[in-house]
Every structure is written in structure tokens, then in C-alpha cells.
Amino acid sequence: MPEGICIFAENYDGNLDNSVPELVTAAHVIKAETGEKIEAVVVSDKCSVLSDQLAKLGIDEIYTVQTDHDPAFQDDSLGHVYAEMIRRIAPSAVLIPATPAGRSIFSRTAAVLGCGMTADCTELKVAKRGDRSFYIKQNKPSFGDNVFVTIEMKPGVFPQMMTIRPGVFAPYESCENITSKTSYFDDIEMSASGITVMEAVPAAAVTGSILGADTVVVGGRGAQADGNMELLKQFADKIGAAVGCTRPIADTGVIPFEHQIGQTGATIHPRICISLGVSGAIQHTEGIKDTKLFVAVNTDENAPIYNVADYGINADMKEVLEAYMKL
Amino acid sequence: MNIAVLIKQVPVSDNVSVDPETHALIRSSSEGMINPADRNAIEAAIVLKEQTGGKTVVFTMGPPNAEKALREAMAIGCDESCLITDRCFGGGDTVATAKVIAKGIEKYGSFDLIIGGAMSSDGATGQVGAMAAEYLGIPHISEVSSLSCGDNGNIIAEKRYQGMQVKIKAVLPALVTVNFGCNEPRMATLRSSRAAKTKPLATYTNAELCMAKEDTGLAGSPTVVTDSFEPEHAKKAEMLTGSPAEMAARLKELIDSEKGKE
DSSP states (O other): OOOOEEEEOOEETTEEOTHHHHHHHHHHHHHHHHOOOEEEEEEESOHHHHHHHHHTTTOSEEEEEEOSSOOTTOHHHHHHHHHHHHHHHOOSEEEEESSHHHHHHHHHHHHHHTOOOEEEESEEEEEEOTTSOEEEEEEEEOSSSSOEEEEEEOTTOOSEEEEEOTTSSOOOOOOSOOOOEEEEOTTOOOOOOSEEEEEEEEOOOOTTOSTTOSEEEEEOGGGGSTTHHHHHHHHHHHHTOEEEEOHHHHHHTSSOGGGBBSTTSBOBOOSEEEEESOOOOHHHHTTBOSOSEEEEEESOTTOGGGGTOSEEEESOHHHHHHHHHTO | OOEEEEOOEEESSSOEEEOTTTOOEEEOSOOEEEOHHHHHHHHHHHHHHHHHOSOEEEEEESOGGGHHHHHHHHHHTOSEEEEEOOGGGTTOOHHHHHHHHHHHHHHHOOOSEEEEESOOSSSOOOOHHHHHHHHHTOOEEEEESEEEEOSSSEEEEEEEETTEEEEEEEESSEEEEEOTTSSOOOOOOHHHHHHHTTSOEEEEOHHHHOOOGGGSTTTTOSEEEEEEEOOSOOOOOEEOOSOHHHHHHHHHHHHHHHHTTO
């Protein structure tokens, strides 16, 4: 019977990605019910540095494949290396961050193993089948309707592979002396890749990034009406806020898609969030966490945004903002 | 360069609901559109074709009415199209879908490059491109912001990762997925729309692809949707009252007070 909760330790240039401590927390949610070990897989040319970092996160078993060059972006080859590692470890579950690298590499791994992969989970629940074996109910927001869906692997499909939305689970705090065991798979060879990295230079800073912003103003479909978007931007300037938006607005191109918040965009942690003309579909609201003040302005008094906001203003955003600009 | 473009027809808005019995998405209106990121894929393909010659063939898997999306892609400038449609392909997860798409591409002919949008606006898993590349046995680069021709049979893509701007080369044949907004998609004109009506459209059902039924659709999916449920929280917001001016003043108080806390 497959056993163990295995996490993909995403890494770049000898550093673990921020998603790793979050995956450890998610793995503990499962471990609390099943008592399984927590394992990590890592493929890199800097394995010893990375396994030291992983050991501090209290991972029981670390499995590594040391490469003779930096394998970043060689996802055609990496997908196979991880698939072979997972075949040998035979975990019951594999947790992957829903990041570009996680999706790219493990889509191939899932295809190789034929096990499928649930995307963007926000909640994991352990349940028992009739034969008392454990399985994981993988919950995620559905497109469109204001509902969550539960996805499961069909009985007998292992491992249960899923990507976890970044920012949902709190990062695991390093713990008392837990001893980790590191194993090297010396005989797993990385095959030649069709991918070569030509150049990597520090990227120009994104201006007005919403990711670290303390105050964010979010525009939804209601902000599309005449002149509202201009007013929204003036309001954001006045209160010193970054501007974010929902998916339908990003699709129109009025606000760059890097500023889109929710399931297909960013997860933000602002202290203050003012939401304008946003109905509040969960695939959007799941992207806003840990606010201290959340005010929603909407013309629909039953808008689901009022389920997550602290204060609601049931009015036309235009009238409220025009009044605000005069203050 | 012969280029395959992978597109998906998605609902026009969030105008879908979840069937309480089967937990499947119900697209209440038959209205569909080309997934926004796939428009960027079409544009990238046409630009590369204009530079290198060859042809662009647009593929989609979906119900028969997805022909509309293919005709539109041809009106924008793709040369040929292929509709992969069969009841037994429906309801598949990403693994089952990628297998069918890979098979369809192989059946159609040989391509130097396959381009798709990085994510759909409905499912948004971002998995199908990389999975199809795996089933085709070719390298892929995902979620790129630009694409250009390299010398002697390479494609060069750029993407941002961990604060770095990275330039990556793939040997052809390869698959690339492009980010939404990475270029300015051109529009169809009246004349090009008329011309698209006579451009080739091949239809592949499972009679052509000959896949084992247990590999496709619901049967071929390792994952299954078992439940759907409402979020638990009830209305939480305290509603402000008064005239717009009064509510704006109260909003300012709230913001100033929170800002003053640190």
C-alpha cells in the first residue's frame, strides 16, 4: 500500500521556494489524520544546501537526485526524474505548489505516471473508504458559480497528486529537533533535455506591484461603466493604494493581468482592501487574505462580496467615489 | 515553420453553474468565445509563420459548436483547422484531454512548433499543454512572455521567474504556452471572415483517432469531481447607511483610522 506524504521542494539557485514551508503545513493536515511520514523530493546541482534547509522544516525523509548542472527549466527531463523518484518512494500523496514551475514539471510527471493532478487546492480533508484506507478530498473553488468542488482520485489511483494554491496554508515554523534522513538516488540519471537556459538577468521591478502593497483598491465588473475606472485610479492615488482587479477586468486589458487577484492571478495580503463593483465570486475572494479592513462597494445588496468584507456600502461606486474625492 | 495552435472555447462570462447531481459545469448559454490567452497564442503563431513561412493549423477539442472558435481563428489568420469532437472525449480531466489532443496532432501531420495559451479562463489548471508535450515526447516551455525564432531549428522564449528575466531555448519540435496579454492579438476583418468560411476544417472523432474508450473522457480520467458545496460564511459585512457623501465620509474615517494604527 502506498504510504507517505511527499512534497515537491521547489528550488532555484540553491534556495527553497517560499511555497515549501506552506506545503509542509498542508502535509501536516494529512499527517494529523493518517500518521504518515512527510517526505520531500528535490532535484538540483545543490542538493546538500537544500537538504539542510529542508531538515530545518522537520521533514522526515528527504530524497534527492544530484545533477551535474543546474536543471532549472529542463522540465522535459525533470518530469521523468521526479516520476522515477515517486515510483520508488511510492507515497500515497504528492503535494505540489500551484506555481509556474510546479505546474510545468509535475504536469509531465502526472502524465508519465498516469495519475492525474488536481489543480489549485485550497483545502484538504482526509476521509476513509469502506476498506478503511485513507484518501484525500481535495477542495477548490469552481469556475463561475459561487461554490467549491471536491475532487478525488478514483479508488486505486496512486499517488494522489495535487497542486496547492500558494498563500493558503501558513508557512510551517521550524520545530524542535526532528531528525531528517536524507537519501540520494545515485542511479537515477537525468536524460538529455531539449531545453537550454541562454541567459538569466535580474528582471526590471514591476511598478505598482500589488503583491506587497499595504493598501489595495480592487475593481470588478461594476468598475467598467463609463468613467468609473478613471475615478477608481484617482481614488487609489488619493489613498495611496495599488490597483488590482478581477479576472473579467484583466481580460479587457484595462488593468494589466499581473494585477489580477484570485484563482488565476495573485494572492494578496494587504492591510486595507477596498473593493469596488466586485460581486465576490470565490475564485476571486480566495486571493485576498489577512486584511484588517475590507470595505466593499456594490450596487447589489446580496452580492457575495459582503460575506467576506467587514463593511459594505450598497451604492453606486461613482457617487461614493465622487463624494470621497471632494473630502 | 509549421505551427499547431491549441485553443479552447470557454464560456463568455461566469455564466455557468454546477450541476448538483453530477457536479459537472453546466454552461447555461451556448455562447462561447476563444479563451483570451489562446488569442495571444494565435497571434504568436501567425507572427512566426509570417517570418518563416509554412502554415498554421488551429486545433480544438470540444462539442461540434466549437467549430465557431476554429472559424474565428482562421478569420484572424490561421490557415487550417482541426476539430476534435466525440462524446467519448467529453468530461475528461487534464490527463485524458491531453492524451486526445496529442493523438489528434500526431494524426494531422508533423509540426515544428505547438503553441497554446498558458491558462484557460474557466478551468485554469495550466496543465494540458505540458501534458500534451509529454505524450508527444517533445520539450516544452510554459507561461512565456515572448517568443522568437532562433537560428538552426530553435525557438527562443522569455519568461520571468523568481525575480529573474530568463531567456530559454528549445530544440524543435517543441511546445510553448504563452501568457495572456503577451502580445496584441490582431482582429478579423469582414474580408478575412468571409475567406475563413472556405478554409480547411478537418473533423476527428474517435473513428479517426481510434483511442481505447478507457483512455478518454470520464473513463480515462484518474480524477473525479465528487461533491460541490457552498462556502460556509454568511453575510458578515456591517452595512453603512446614509447619503453617498455620508458613506464616503465614513469610509474615509475607516481608512484613516486603520492607516493610523501603524
